[in-house]
Structure formats: structure tokens, C-alpha cells
Amino acid sequence: MDVALDAARAAGERGEVPVGAVLVDPDGKIIAVDGNRTVETSDPSAHAEMLVIRQACRQAGSERLAGHDLYVTLEPCPMCAAVISNARMRRLYFGALDLKSGGIETGPRIFTHPTCHHAPEVYGGIGEVEAADLLKSFFAARR
Amino acid sequence: MDVALDAARAAGERGEVPVGAVLVDPDGKIIAVDGNRTVETSDPSAHAEMLVIRQACRQAGSERLAGHDLYVTLEPCPMCAAVISNARMRRLYFGALDLKSGGIETGPRIFTHPTCHHAPEVYGGIGEVEAADLLKSFFAARR
Numbered sequence: 508m509d510v511a512l513d514a515a516r517a518a519g520e521r522g523e524v525p526v527g528a529v530l531v532d533p534d535g536k537i538i539a540v541d542g543n544r545t546v547e548t549s550d551p552s553a554h555a556e557m558l559v560i561r562q563a564c565r566q567a568g569s570e571r572l573a574g575h576d577l578y579v580t581l582e583p584c585p586m587c588a589a590v591i592s593n594a595r596m597r598r599l600y601f602g603a604l605d606l607k608s609g610g611i612e613t614g615p616r617i618f619t620h621p622t623c624h625h626a627p628e629v630y631g632g633i634g635e636v637e638a639a640d641l642l643k644s645f646f647a648a649r650r
Numbered sequence: 651m652d653v654a655l656d657a658a659r660a661a662g663e664r665g666e667v668p669v670g671a672v673l674v675d676p677d678g679k680i681i682a683v684d685g686n687r688t689v690e691t692s693d694p695s696a697h698a699e700m701l702v703i704r705q706a707c708r709q710a711g712s713e714r715l716a717g718h719d720l721y722v723t724l725e726p727c728p729m730c731a732a733v734i735s736n737a738r739m740r741r742l743y744f745g746a747l748d749l750k751s752g753g754i755e756t757g758p759r760i761f762t763h764p765t766c767h768h769a770p771e772v773y774g775g776i777g778e779v780e781a782a783d784l785l786k787s788f789f790a791a792r793r
Contacts, residue, residue, distance in 0.1 A: 519681055546713070550704055550708070552736070557695060561695060563692055568692050570688050570692055570693065571694070585731070585758065589728040607765060614763045615728065615758035615765075616761050617728055622752065622756060624664075
């Protein structure tokens with residue numbers, strides 16, 4: 508999660524919402540790290556989670572990442588929750604809850620529906636104070 | 651929707667789930683057409699809707715497509731529903747309902763939650779018989 512927090516910080520320095528994600532293979536090796544890039548790439552889907560999943564799938568030559576784990580500094584939104592499910596990821600570790608736009612423990616709770624074909628194990632609140640502080644400082648500085 | 655159905659057919663011929671999407675600008679001009687490419691690109695996010703939204707945003711140099719409309723042959727999944735919302739699209743026209751994996755009128759009903767910050771106008775059932783037939787033939791041929 509420290510690596511994800513560094514990626515979040517770097518995203519904030521680029522003027523992006525400071526969220527970072529790290530993707531770990533079944534051997535525990537980090538295979539992708541990124542932060543939000545929606546502004547830079549003019550892509551509303553370029554959240555940190557989406558970017559590391561797309562990168563890891565491209566590297567693996569597969570749409571699925573069974574046995575892989577994702578660390579992200581903020582509760583994923585519904586879009587990212589759904590792609591985590593599509594990619595059949597094993598575990599999701601996230602930092603701060605996102606009461607405004609989250610999709611796991613708030614809002615549409617993507618993994619709870621019978622039409623969700625795969626749900627990862629979910630561990631929230633990992634490094635949440637630091638992750639939330641990053642977001643608070645970012646938005647405070649913009650006001 | 652005829653153009654979207656052609657894109658769905660082309661996707662099926664490539665071995666992809668036959669779903670097609672068309673993105674129309676505020677003047678009614680088609681600016682992006684694509685079908686599913688998850689297999690071809692090893693990308694679990696490469697649904698037809700996601701691809702045309704990414705392409706149109708890239709062309710526009712913006713994460714948002716206010717005033718733009720999307721035509722898709724199948725009810726979007728939760729991931730695509732969320733990116734449609736993120737992109738602030740005006741209208742969504744879709745063909746067949748997706749009782750198995752949909753995210754608009756089935757499953758997590760993405761646009762109904764208070765944490766959904768923008769919901770397009772939604773018109774379902776446009777060309778649904780043809781869209782559903784395409785999917786049925788595709789899956790029947792694979793069994």
C-alpha cells in the first residue's frame with residue numbers, strides 16, 4: 508500500500524485526483540503501478556485501478572488475472588469494481604472509503620448482486636488515514 | 651442502431667461477444683463506432699461502449715461528452731454504465747436487456763443511486779429483437 512500511496516501522491520502532483528493502485532501477481536511480485544490519469548489522457552475511464560488492470564492484462568495476454576491482487580488507496584468506483592470482477596481478481600485491498608462515489612461498500616455495492624459473476628475477497632481501511640489525508644489536502648488546495 | 655448492429659455482427663465474426671456501439675455528437679453526427687474487443691486486445695474493459703467513449707473523448711480532448719448520445723445493442727454492464735455517467739453523456743439508447751450482466755435496468759442499476767453524479771436519459775428496447783438474435787446465435791454456435 509506504501510507503493511500505491513506514492514503513486515497517489517505522484518498523481519496529485521500531476522493535477523489528477525490523488526489515487527494510486529498497485530497490482531501484484533500470485534507470487535507477490537508487483538507487476539503494475541499507476542495513478543489516476545483522466546485529465547492527462549482525456550479518458551474518463553483512466554482511474555488508477557483501470558490502468559494497472561489493463562497494463563497487467565496486456566502483459567499477460569489475457570483478459571483475466573486470476574490469483575492476482577489489487578491495492579488501491581481509495582474504495583473503487585462502480586466502474587473499477589466491475590472491471591476487477593471481470594478480470595477475476597483474487598483480492599482487493601483498499602484505503603479510504605469513498606462515500607461520494609464508491610462502488611464496493613457504498614452506492615451500488617457491485618459485488619453483492621447475483622449478476623456479479625465473480626467477487627474478490629475485500630479488505631478495506633488499509634492505510635486509510637494517509638489516503639484520506641492526501642485527498643483532503645488535494646481538494647482543499649483547489650478550493 | 652442499424653450501424654451499431656453492423657458493428658455487433660462484425661464483433662461476432664471476430665470471435666467477440668456480438669455487441670456494437672455508436673457514439674453521436676450533439677449535431678447528430680456519428681463520431682465513433684466499434685464492437686467488443688476484449689479477446690483481441692486482452693482487455694477486460696474493451697466493451698463496445700467503453701471503446702467508443704474512449705475514442706470520442708480522445709478526439710474531443712475531454713473526459714466529458716455532454717450533449718452526446720450512445721447507441722448500444724445490449725444493455726450496458728455496470729462498468730460501462732458507470733463510464734457513461736462519468737462522461738456525462740446525454741442519452742443512452744440500448745437494444746436487448748441483459749438479465750445476466752446488465753447494470754441499468756437489472757443488477758446494480760447504476761443510475762439509480764444517490765452516489766451516481768449524472769444519469770443520462772435512457773431508452774431501452776431499440777432494435778432489441780435483432781440484437782438478442784445475434785447474441786443467441788453466437789452463443790448457440792459456441793455450445
